[in-house]
Amino acid sequence: MSEQDSILTERQGDILIVTLNRPHAKNAVDPETARKLAETFVAFDRDENTKVAVFMGAHGTFCAGADLKAVGSGNFGELPDPQTPIDPYDGSAPMGPSYLRLSKPVIGAISGYAVAGGLELSLWCDMRVVEEDTVFGVFCRRWGVPLIDGGTVRLPRLIGHSNAMDLILTGRPVHADEAKLMGLANRVVPNGSAREAAIALAEQITRFPQQCMLNDRRSAYEQWDLSFDKAMANEARLGRMTLESGETVAGAQRFASGRGRGGSFDDL
Numbered sequence: 001m002s003e004q005d006s007i008l009t010e011r012q013g014d015i016l017i018v019t020l021n022r023p024h025a026k027n028a029v030d031p032e033t034a035r036k037l038a039e040t041f042v043a044f045d046r047d048e049n050t051k052v053a054v055f056m057g058a059h060g061t062f063c064a065g066a067d068l069k070a071v072g073s074g075n076f077g078e079l080p081d082p083q084t085p086i087d088p089y090d091g092s093a094p095m096g097p098s099y100l101r102l103s104k105p106v107i108g109a110i111s112g113y114a115v116a117g118g119l120e121l122s123l124w125c126d127m128r129v130v131e132e133d134t135v136f137g138v139f140c141r142r143w144g145v146p147l148i149d150g151g152t153v154r155l156p157r158l159i160g161h162s163n164a165m166d167l168i169l170t171g172r173p174v175h176a177d178e179a180k181l182m183g184l185a186n187r188v189v190p191n192g193s194a195r196e197a198a199i200a201l202a203e204q205i206t207r208f209p210q211q212c213m214l215n216d217r218r219s220a221y222e223q224w225d226l227s228f229d230k231a232m233a234n235e236a237r238l239g240r241m242t243l244e245s246g247e248t249v250a251g252a253q254r255f256a257s258g259r260g261r262g263g264s265f266d267d268l
Contacts, residue, residue: 110185
């Protein structure tokens with residue numbers, strides 16, 4: 001691919017690595033990049049040969065948010081219709097994939113700034129592997145640019161309402177160590193190593209029985225929309241699908257043969 005491509009992709013076994021590549025704008029997303037980013041993740045979800053995606057930014061920065069030069073010209077890209085429910089399979093959010101509810105995991109490899117819409121893209125990921133110099137923040141608070149890519153929804157769900165209000169109301173920077181304490185970062189790694197650490201985590205995930213893992217992941221997401229009783233019933237439904245697939249019996253037989261003893265993850 002040309003270095004001018006705003007979205008770079010790379011296959012590494014079962015893993016797709018997706019990289020924002022707009023160094024002149026600190027990987028800020030303009031409408032065209034948002035469209036390409038959404039298309040990339042829709043294609044990933046449909047590709048039977050990939051199991052996990054790693055999402056990162058090039059040149060030491062994850063994403064500085066929406067491209068304010070485009071916003072300043074009145075070009076907001078796709079905007080949600082307030083009269084229409086959000087479609088979880090719609091890739092037309094202002095930042096690209098933010099409305100998508102994928103069937104497979106995405107791991108964020110976060111470095112430098114993940115702010116404003118870039119923070120929202122990081123929240124969209126299932127997990128965040130964060131370098132020590134990473135800064136999160138609702139920096140768009142300064143300019144009257146709203147959180148419109150799930151920030152006011154995902155942030156309270158991930159880190160709790162009180163912490164979310166702190167970030168949303170003040171726009172202040174949150175560094176990696178505090179992000180880890182809040183639950184915003186899942187792992188903190190040395191500078192320059194987020195990509196490698198995220199790929200290693202993705203490789204670990206690809207080794208597990210996939211239907212079981214994906215059904216459990218699906219239940220964890222779908223429970224937010226359901227009452228407790230309905231969420232438990234949905235968990236049972238998805239669990240039954242796993243049991244009936246044969247994965248569980250096969251896994252139990254591997255354990256009985258001597259694998260995975262003592263809590264080992266090395267010999268699955």
